[in-house]
Amino acid sequence: MRLTNRRDFLKLLLISSSLLVLGRLSISEMQHAQNGLTPFGSWYVVQYSQIVPDIMLNNYVLTVDGEIENPLKLTYQDLLNMPSIEVKDTIQCVSDPYFLRANVLWKGIPLSYVIDMVKPKSNVIKVVGYGADGYTADLPIEKAKEPNVLIAYMADDKPLPQVHGYPVRLVVPGWWGYTYVKWLVRLHFTSKNILGYWESLGYPDYAKK
Ligand SMILES: Nc1nc2c(c(=O)[nH]1)N[C@H]1C(S)=C(S)[C@@H](COP(=O)(O)O)O[C@H]1N2
Ligand SMILES: [Mo]
Numbered sequence: 001m002r003l004t005n006r007r008d009f010l011k012l013l014l015i016s017s018s019l020l021v022l023g024r025l026s027i028s029e030m031q032h033a034q035n036g037l038t039p040f041g042s043w044y045v046v047q048y049s050q051i052v053p054d055i056m057l058n059n060y061v062l063t064v065d066g067e068i069e070n071p072l073k074l075t076y077q078d079l080l081n082m083p084s085i086e087v088k089d090t091i092q093c094v095s096d097p098y099f100l101r102a103n104v105l106w107k108g109i110p111l112s113y114v115i116d117m118v119k120p121k122s123n124v125i126k127v128v129g130y131g132a133d134g135y136t137a138d139l140p141i142e143k144a145k146e147p148n149v150l151i152a153y154m155a156d157d158k159p160l161p162q163v164h165g166y167p168v169r170l171v172v173p174g175w176w177g178y179t180y181v182k183w184l185v186r187l188h189f190t191s192k193n194i195l196g197y198w199e200s201l202g203y204p205d206y207a208k209k
Contacts, residue, residue: 036103037088040156043102045163046093046177048197052163053132053183060167062151066189069119076167079153082109087148087173094176094203106171108152112145114187123191129170129181130188137179137196138205139172141189148173151184175207 057076064072086107093100111127120141127144129137143149150171153160160166165182172179178198188194199205 035105037105037156038102040158041161043091043104043164044093044100046095046100047133047163047182048135049133051133054162055132055167055183057167060185062168062184063186064114064118064189065186067121067124067191068189069121070117072114072118074114076153079109079151079168082113084109085148085150087150087171089148089171089173091171091177091180092209094178094198094207097209100177104155105157106150106152107154107157108150108168108171110147111149111151111170111187112147114151115141115145118189120189121191124189126190126192126194128186128188128190128194128196129179129184130186131165131181132183132185135181135183135197137170137181138194138199139170139179140206143172143175143206172207174209176203176209178203179207 060076062072062074062079064074084107086105088103088105090101090103115127124141126141127139129139139149151168152165152171153168155161155164160169165180165184168184170179170181170184178196195205199207
């Protein structure tokens with residue numbers, strides 16, 4: 001009698017712990033429903049400060065400066081007029097890559113297109129992205145030139161949600177989320193080994209997942 005109870009108790013334990021595991025799986029399955037995309041607007045949010053910039057499209061300017069031949073100030077409309085591509089990608093935060101992740105169909109301008117326009121000097125080694133919240137992340141110039149690295153303004157065919165960087169963010173497929181600068185307002189080309197916010201705190205500068 002006692003033994004049976006104990007067995008039942010163990011069974012119960014086993015069942016409840018497997019339910020816990022199922023519970024964990026079903027969250028991630030929910031996230032990866034429909035074309036493998038995370039339901040729009042339900043992705044994780046990570047930001048280093050409390051500030052969520054509220055950028056008006058009329059005021060938006062992307063400054064492209066540094067050691068380049070043709071510095072630029074691009075309006076939102078300028079960006080819309082440039083050739084765009086779509087890239088399906090998984091954005092993942094380095095601090096909890098299993099849960100802090102989302103599958104997104106991004107649309108934007110290949111960063112390489114803007115690099116060709118501005119003509120970096122031959123000694124440039126990095127592009128530093130600045131967010132309107134003061135955040136920064138750096139990319140080695142070779143990574144920045146890869147064809148699927150985007151200056152993105154759409155996610156799943158809709159404008160970016162405000163918390164995810166509206167109106168414009170970087171998208172760096174294959175690299176950790178901290179390189180995906182939200183509320184992107186400046187791209188700075190440099191021959192110096194500048195480190196971004198998380199890179200300067202010890203996260204890999206070569207942020208390949
Ligand atoms: N401007 C800005 N961009 C940022 C951050 C930030 O704090 N400020 N956090 C980065 C980090 S650590 C991650 S994981 C992703 C999270 O993007 P999401 O909130 O759209 O999921 O944004 C990155 N881009
Ligand atoms: Mo992150």
